[in-house]
Every structure is written in C-alpha cells, then in structure tokens.
Amino acid sequence: MKLTKSDFNLSCIEMGHFLLGKVLVRRLENNVIIKGKIVETECYLGGIDKASHSFGGRRTARNEAMFMPAGTAYVYMTYGMYYCFNISSKELGAAVLIRSLEPIQGIEKIEELRKMKMKNKISAKKFKTTELCNGPSKLCIGLDIRKDNLNRVDLCENDMLWLESPIDETDFTLVTCARIGIASCGEEWANKPLRFYIYQNLNVSKRDKKAEKYMESITL
Structure with a gap:
C-alpha cells in the first residue's frame, strides 16, 4: 500500500525509525519498476543541528525542500558528482537521509545503472546484490535519483518515486x-545517536559494532 501524507506527519527522529522496512519504489522513464527496502536512515534535525544543511535557520534554493511539507524529496549533490536522497519531516528544516536499501525488484536494472556510472565500463565488476545500494550515493545511482529529476517531488503525489508498506511486514x-x-x-553533534539501521541486514552501509554490542546486552 502506498504511503499517504498522514504517514509522513512525523518528527524527524520518528520518521527515521518509521521508514525502516518500508519500500522505496522508483518508476523509470521506460516504465521499469525498481523496489528496495529501506534498511538504514540518518536524521538531520534542522536549525539546531550543526550537521544539517539548515543549521541556524539557513534557507537557500539548494535546501528549500527541507522546508517543504513532510514527505517531500530533498536531493542534493555531494563532492560535486554524487547525489543523496532525503525526505522532509514535519519539523521545519529537518529531513531524513536514506542511507541504504535492500534491492527487492529490478536488481538487474540497478546493476546496469551502477555500471554505467563507472569509468571503466568494459571491465566493470559483477556486483554482489548487497553492494548495489549500500550507501546513500550508490542507491541514488542505482535508482537514477538526481537533483534535476526528483528534487522537491511530493512522494505522495507523483508516479516516479514513492513509498509503500511491505507486503510481508516482519x-x-x-x-x-x-x-x-x-x-x-x-564532537557533540558527530556523536549524537541519529543513525538507525536494521540489525544484521547485510545491505547496511557500515555497521557500528560498539552500538550493536550494547544493544545486544540489553535486548537479546
């Protein structure tokens, strides 16, 4: 079931938790459908957060999507060559970065798009499925998410990019x-616990073994 506007009416941290396990769906121009389960998120809390593009209330043409209604796509370029995909929350200037996906449909197309981005396409390696979208820029390449095609898109009101609840929620x-x-x-903001991921999922970009050990000691 496609998520609606009411589903996105969450604070940034609530959304960071909520999005885990949800399915990101991308329809390409040729109507090929790609789907991936969100397995890792990262929260940027807006004006108070020194790591946020909107820290101190900064509002520019680049980060305008962070101030748009909850459920708006914020796509920005990093390092002058890669994109990152975020979703705005109900808090002004706050958004959730989608860090990693577990590919579940259109895997061959994801791999094709990843290889097209590589400089040496002839000798491009065979990717493991877990390597295709295990990072914010990798998933943008694999789903063809760019600033010029999907920035500021309402994720509830378009047929190019949206989110769904999983069929089998586990x-x-x-x-x-x-x-x-x-x-x-x-140090203060670098160490704040604002990254969330699904324990033991092989598609996560980077495990935090110290956090896992602590989590195991209190829950497992």
Whole structure:
C-alpha cells in the first residue's frame, strides 16, 4: 500500500525509525519498476543541528525542500558528482537521509545503472546484490535519483518515486548509533545517536559494532 501524507506527519527522529522496512519504489522513464527496502536512515534535525544543511535557520534554493511539507524529496549533490536522497519531516528544516536499501525488484536494472556510472565500463565488476545500494550515493545511482529529476517531488503525489508498506511486514531489531562523516561539525553533534539501521541486514552501509554490542546486552 502506498504511503499517504498522514504517514509522513512525523518528527524527524520518528520518521527515521518509521521508514525502516518500508519500500522505496522508483518508476523509470521506460516504465521499469525498481523496489528496495529501506534498511538504514540518518536524521538531520534542522536549525539546531550543526550537521544539517539548515543549521541556524539557513534557507537557500539548494535546501528549500527541507522546508517543504513532510514527505517531500530533498536531493542534493555531494563532492560535486554524487547525489543523496532525503525526505522532509514535519519539523521545519529537518529531513531524513536514506542511507541504504535492500534491492527487492529490478536488481538487474540497478546493476546496469551502477555500471554505467563507472569509468571503466568494459571491465566493470559483477556486483554482489548487497553492494548495489549500500550507501546513500550508490542507491541514488542505482535508482537514477538526481537533483534535476526528483528534487522537491511530493512522494505522495507523483508516479516516479514513492513509498509503500511491505507486503510481508516482519519484525526487526533496530540499531541506534552515531551518524557517518560529520566529524567536522564537532564532537557533540558527530556523536549524537541519529543513525538507525536494521540489525544484521547485510545491505547496511557500515555497521557500528560498539552500538550493536550494547544493544545486544540489553535486548537479546
């Protein structure tokens, strides 16, 4: 079942939890459908968060999607060549980064898109399925999510990119840990537990073994 606007009416952290296990669906221009289960998210809390593009209330043409209604796609370029895909929450300027997917449909197409991005296409390696979307930029390449085609798209009001509830919803254990790659924002915000992933899922971009060990000691 496709998620509706009411499903996205959540705070950033609530959405970071809620999106795990949901299915991201991408319809390409040739009507090929790609689906992947969200297995890792990362929250950026808006004006108070030194790692957020909207820290201090900063609002620009680049980050405008972070201020749009909950459930809006925010796609931005990083390192001048890769894209990252986020979803706005109900909190002003706050959004959830989708870090990793578990491919479940259109796997051959995902691999084709990944290889097209590689410089040496002839000798491009054979990807493991778990390597196809195990990172924010990898999943954007694999689903052809770019700033020019999907930024500011309402995920409830279009037929190119949307989210669904899984057909077979299964229980999973949630790992909570620090975000990745934001050390320059200072120790306080770099260490805040704002990354979430599905325990023991092989498609996660990077395990936090310390957080897993602690989680195991109190829950397993």
